[in-house]
Amino acid sequence: DTGVSQNPRHKITKRGQNVTFRCDPISEHNRLYWYRQTLGQGPEFLTYFQNEAQLEKSRLLSDRFSAERPKGSFSTLEIQRTEQGDSAMYLCASSLMMQGEAFFGQGTRLTVV
Amino acid sequence: DQQVKQNSPSLSVQEGRISILNCDYTNSMFDYFLWYKKYPAEGPTFLISISSIKDKNEDGRFTVFLNKSAKHLSLHIVPSQPGDSAVYFCAAISGMDSSYKLIFGSGTRLLVRP
Numbered sequence: 582d583t584g585v586s587q588n589p590r591h592k593i594t595k596r597g598q599n600v601t602f603r604c605d606p607i608s609e610h611n612r613l614y615w616y617r618q619t620l621g622q623g624p625e626f627l628t629y630f631q632n633e634a635q636l637e638k639s640r641l642l643s644d645r646f647s648a649e650r651p652k653g654s655f656s657t658l659e660i661q662r663t664e665q666g667d668s669a670m671y672l673c674a675s676s677l678m679m680q681g682e683a684f685f686g687q688g689t690r691l692t693v694v
Numbered sequence: 695d696q697q698v699k700q701n702s703p704s705l706s707v708q709e710g711r712i713s714i715l716n717c718d719y720t721n722s723m724f725d726y727f728l729w730y731k732k733y734p735a736e737g738p739t740f741l742i743s744i745s746s747i748k749d750k751n752e753d754g755r756f757t758v759f760l761n762k763s764a765k766h767l768s769l770h771i772v773p774s775q776p777g778d779s780a781v782y783f784c785a786a787i788s789g790m791d792s793s794y795k796l797i798f799g800s801g802t803r804l805l806v807r808p
Contacts, residue, residue, distance in 0.1 A: 585737070614795065623698075623783050623798030624738065637793050672737050674796075681726045681787050681794060685737035 585686035587673050593692045594663055601659045602689045606675030613656050614683060615648055616672040617641065624672055630656060631678060663693045697721045698786050700799035708807050713771040715802050717784030720765065724786040728796065729758060729769045732781045741782075742769070774806045 586605040594600050606613045611632050616624035627646070628638045632653035642648075645663075650656040660667055670690050674683040699718045707713045717727075725746040730738035744751040744758045744767070751758050757770045771778055781803050785796040 587737075612794070616796075621703075621800065623785070623800050624796070625798070626793075626795040629793055629795060637795070674737075676794065679794070681728060681743060682740050683794075683796060684740060685730075687735075687737045690735075 585673055585675050585684055587671075587686035587689050589689055590687060591690050591692075593694060596665060596693055597662055599659065599661045600663060600691065601657055602671055602673075602691075604656045604658070604673030604686060605654075606656070606673070607684060609677070610675035610684075611653065611678050612676045612680075612683075613650055614674045614676070615656070615658050616674065616685075618670040618672060618688070619668075627658075660691075663691075665693045667691060668693045695720075696800070697724075698784055698797050698799040700784055700802050702802050703800070704803040704805070706805045706807060707774050709776055710773045713769075713774045713778065713804055713806065715769040715771075715782050715784075715804065717767050717769075717799055718765060719767075719786050721786070721788065721797075722765070723788040723790050724797075725789045726787040727758070727760060727767050728785045728787070729756075730783045730785060730798075731778075732783060732801070738783055771804075774804075776806045776808050779804055779806050 614629040615627040618624040630650040670688045674685045676683040728743040729741040732738045781801045784799040
C-alpha cells in the first residue's frame with residue numbers, strides 16, 4: 582500500500598458540466614476526509630466518512646456536491662452543474678479512528694472554464 | 695473567522711541556519727496540533743505533531759513548541775536545507791469534535807537559500 586491515491590490529478594471542465602473524483606485511502610484506515618484548497622489558503626474541511634457512513638458535512642458543501650463511500654473503501658466526490666467558483670484543489674485524506682494524523686493524497690486540481 | 699492563523703506568508707533563510715515558523719490559534723478547545731509540508735502540485739505531507747499536554751516535541755531536525763497560555767505554537771527546523779523549501783501549514787484538532795477534522799492556517803512559504 583503506497584498511500585492515499587486520487588484520480589484524476591487534473592480535470593478541466595466547462596461550466597455546467599458534472600465531474601466526479603475518486604479517492605482510494607490507505608487500506609486499514611476507517612476514516613476518510615475530503616478537503617478543498619484554493620490559492621493562498623489552507624485546506625478547508627468538506628466532509629468525512631467513518632467506514633461507509635458520512636458523519637459530517639461542512640456548510641461549504643452545497644447541494645451540488647455529493648460524496649459517497651460504498652462499502653467503506655474508496656470514495657467519490659461528485660460536483661453537479663460546476664461553477665467557476667468550484668475551481669480548486671480537492672484533497673482526500675485518511676486516518677485511523679481517534680488518530681489525529683491524517684494522510685493526504687496528491688489531490689485533484691479542478692479548473693472550471 | 696480564522697481559528698488558526700499563520701501571519702507570515704513567507705520566510706527566507708540561509709542554508710544551515712534555523713527556520714522558525716509561527717502559528718497562533720483562537721479556539722481554546724484545540725488540544726492537538728500538527729504541521730504539514732506541501733510541495734507544489736502535491737498533497738500535504740504530515741511532518742510532526744504535539745498534544746496539548748506537552749510543550750515540546752522533537753523529531754530529528756524538526757521541533758514543535760506549544761505555548762498554551764499564549765495560544766501559540768512554532769516549528770523550528772535546524773539546520774535548514776534547500777529541500778525544506780515548501781509551504782508549511784499549521785493545523786489543529788479539537789478533541790471535543792469527534793470528527794477529528796483538521797483546521798488549517800493559511801500557510802507559510804519557506805525558502806531555504808543555498
